[in-house]
Amino acid sequence: MKDVVNLKDSKQAIRQQAGEWLVKIDSGDLSAEEQRTLNAWTKKSRLHFETLTQMAESIDSLKETANRQAGSVEQHAPVAPGNLWHNWVVKVAAIFAFVVIVPLVYYMNTMVEFKSTNGEYVTQVGGQKTLTLVDGSVVTLNTDSRLIVEYQDGKRLLRLLNGEANFDVAPDENHPFIVRAGKGDVQALGTSFAVRLKGEEVDVLVSHGTVRVRADESVREQPLQPDSTPKPQAPANRAETQPVSSVVVGAGKRVVFDESIVASVSEEDEESLNRHLYWRKGYLAFKDQPLSQVLEEVSRYTTYNIILSDASLGEIRVGGYYPIDNIETVFSSLEINLGLQVEKQGEGTFFIKKNS
Known part of the structure; x- marks a missing residue:
């Protein structure tokens, strides 16, 4: 039986709602009816209350920083007549908040959200599970599989520790999508591909787009670009030329690698490709x-x-x-x-x- 787990929608919606409530609270223009609605919203779920509290604490902390910066400027400034100087300081604080606080809060919330679906996901023998990750990528775990999702600031990293998984990758040029399996890895951009671990051997099947496959992830390579033309750089079978540790291939290709080299690159017709991936259905x-x-x-x-x-x-x-x-x-x-x-x-x- 296949489990479907949508990991992004609920948390993202709660953060958005919490942000809207904080804007109303900060404006000081909360009506009695809105206050009752807010109380009901925070009591509806512990996650509602915790999200609102954490976001409020982050904003308060950054506001204190802004006030300290403004206070430092005011202490060292010459005396000005009337309230002109005070008004100028307030404007400086406002500008600091706009230039520094708002982008920083946005960055912090974005990073928290980007990593919100990190974790370990497991299926039992005969089980399957579909995961929708925070960026919109969809992972389907096959029987007896174990996957760790480790989205980081600069990349989307996943580790297949056992079994088989299919990855429908959402395009994102700024965050490469990398699946590590065995001692190698597979990098994709806007692609759909499956990875299966069979002992020390890793089997990669590409159904859409382009991937770079490395038998040894420690080998440094140029990053795969979105407009890369699929160019197999490995022999079509073991008997040809010299062994290589990395290939770039497109849809319909099957790549098999072990701990150090790409063992084979083969072509799969559409019927064969669909049959191999029918487990997703x-x-x-x-x-x-x-x-x-x-x-x-x-x-x-x-x-x-x-x-x-x-x-x-x-x-x-x-x-x-x-x-x-x-x-x-x-x-x-x-x-x-x-x-x-x-x-x-x-x-x-x-x-x-x-x-x-």
């Missing part, structure tokens, strides 16, 4: 694949122990679409369409054999 898709490969993929989504009575059965070709949340339909299909017999032996063990 909650289904496993196969077309004329050996039963051994099918069962290997199925095993990622269940704790069942699946045994073939004869290795030769693994060569039988299998196709079809199977719901991830009802994986036992694979067994029914083997019995109905291929004439095989599936026996349940003990708790969670299935034995597949020829129908006698």
Whole structure:
């Protein structure tokens, strides 16, 4: 079953509402009805109250800084007749607030918001989860996966520690989107791609846009530009030329790398690409694949122990679409369409054999 988690909308709306209330409070023009509405709003949620308090404290702190700056100017200034000097100091403080405080508060709030969806996200075996991050990027976690989101001031950093994830990346030239997996990383700009960890091997499948893939993230590279033309810089297979540690590829490409080199760059047609990524829709898709490969993929989504009575059965070709949340339909299909017999032996063990 797929969980959908929208992480950005509620917090962003609360911050906006808190900011509007602070403007009204600061103006001193809060009616009795508005005061009652504000009280109800703060009591509605602990997050409402905490957000309002934190933003107010930040603004008060910055106002004190402005007052100290203005006071320092006033102490060292010559005496002026009447209130002219006082008025001038007030204007200086106002200008300081406008030039320094407002941008700084905006920057602080922006940074807090930018990092608001940071954290660790996990799926269990057979589970899936969709995350909408603060910048609008969407991450879909596949079965038995673990991802850490670490958005920072200068970049959008994510770490895939286990399993598989698909990334639909929101364009942002000022904050590169980087997914680290194994010892390498994948950088994208306005792109959709999937990353899968298989032991020490990392499999990258690009469905839209352009990505740069590095087998070793410690190798320094020029940043990928938005208008980069996809130019594979790696051999199409292991047998050609010299091994490389980095490639730039476009949609329809599959890149496999290990701890130090790019092992292969291959082309996937649209049908194959869609089939490989069908898990995002909650289904496993196969077309004329050996039963051994099918069962290997199925095993990622269940704790069942699946045994073939004869290795030769693994060569039988299998196709079809199977719901991830009802994986036992694979067994029914083997019995109905291929004439095989599936026996349940003990708790969670299935034995597949020829129908006698």
